[in-house]
Amino acid sequence: MARNAKLDRLLTLVKALGESAEGLTLDEMAEVIGANRRTAERLRDLILVHFDLEEGVDDRHKRFRIPGTLPSPFIQPNVAEIAALKSLADTAHKAGSAQAPLLESLVGKVQAGLRREVKSRMAPDLEPLVRLQRHHVPAGPMIEHAPETVAQVQGAMMAGMCLEFDYLADGAAEPKWRRVIPVGLIHGPATYLIGKIPGRDLEPAPYRLDRIIAARVSNQPGAAGEDWDLDQWMSASFGIWREEGYEIVLRVAHESAERARKWRFHPQQMIEQDGEELIVRFHSGGLREIAEHLFTWGGEVRIEGPEELREMMRERLSAAGRAVV
Structure with a gap:
């Protein structure tokens, strides 16, 4: 059992070093494998014997990474990982999550990337794991989220631009035009865009995604600041709505x-x-x-x-x- 644990740590670290673009410090390696720094050093030295381990310096810290692409056995998902992803995608679909189409697309791409013989070998184990695992979907709103709205929000975030849309607020008779800096997207039974009005000293506000009409990326630049912390913003409320703490x-x-x-x-x-x-x-x-x-x-x-x-x-x-x- 101990031998298997050591092998698992080694393979986990190889995978992490191959996935990291900037490289990992020894402390980060230790955190990845759940061990101390000395253990991370020993595994690094062992990996160095078998892989081209690239070393760099960033902020006076040595960083290590495996350049290029790892051989397929190291990056091929296993049966449990595929089943977990498929279960998550199915649950998102049942819950009407805005992320459901993206997760379903990812499942398809992951499975399409497997070699035929690998698919055949996995099939007997994958079937019961998919059939007999579920995520609990609690009672809640049944909301449809337009994939194109999600795409526009994410496009604005990646481009560092504002987002423009018409918004039908709860109880309003007519939608009103809005332009906001997209500083967050919170997924749940209902998905919310967190938007900050540019040029005004106001707190970011939530906009329910299914009430957003004709979303489009603006020509006006607008991106979340480097000091913006979405988790910190969310922790100020028990749920989604903002009020005095x-x-x-x-x-x-x-x-x-x-x-x-x-x-x-x-x-x-x-x-x-x-x-x-x-x-x-x-x-x-x-x-x-x-x-x-x-x-x-x-x-x-x-x-x-x-x-x-x-x-x-x-x-x-x-x-x-x-x-x-």
Whole structure:
């Protein structure tokens, strides 16, 4: 078993060095294989015996890469990888994801790139993995996303240009023209373009992709700044909608403490033990989305603060009560 683990590390590192355009430092190699720097050094020396390992210096750090194309056995996907990709594509299709056409196209290209004898050898194993694996698709909106809209958004991002479109906001009678800098694309049950109006000191705003009409790449330059962090922007809200942030404090009853310890309420959450209970803290907006999520805990999570979240929970409880009248 240990021998197999060493071989797996070696092959993983060979593949990573062949895929990296700028090369990997020893610390990055160690991270790739989940080992220490000394182990990475030993594997690097072993790879050097069998491969043309190119060495360069970047910011006073040595970087290593395998130039050219690796032999096909090193880059050929295995059965489990193809099955995982196909399962993801099928799930995206069922959920109406804007990425579904791209994933389905990728599956086709990956399978088309396999040699005939490889396909024949994989077929008996691939069939049960595809047939017996599924991703859970939760209840949610059934939305169709136009592939051409996705293509225009991504084209504007790659070109560093603004995006122009007509937008039919929720409740609006007529669409209005918009020009934005595309700084993000968030996929989910509904896909959102995150756009910033050029020349104005305003926060980026979400635009639901299925409400975007006649999207086209603008002639006006506009690209996300180097210091823009989409993950940081997303963490300011519990869901997609933007509002003032609050210091959220939740108390988890001891019956659910173990479950909560392994639960991600928020990317920047802090968890502390308080007797047999847990305290969960994070800074976020999206009070309605937080309140509705807490329904799934069946009363095992108590809102310690802020008062605005307590009030939102009271409103949602009142609204939920009408479902059984």
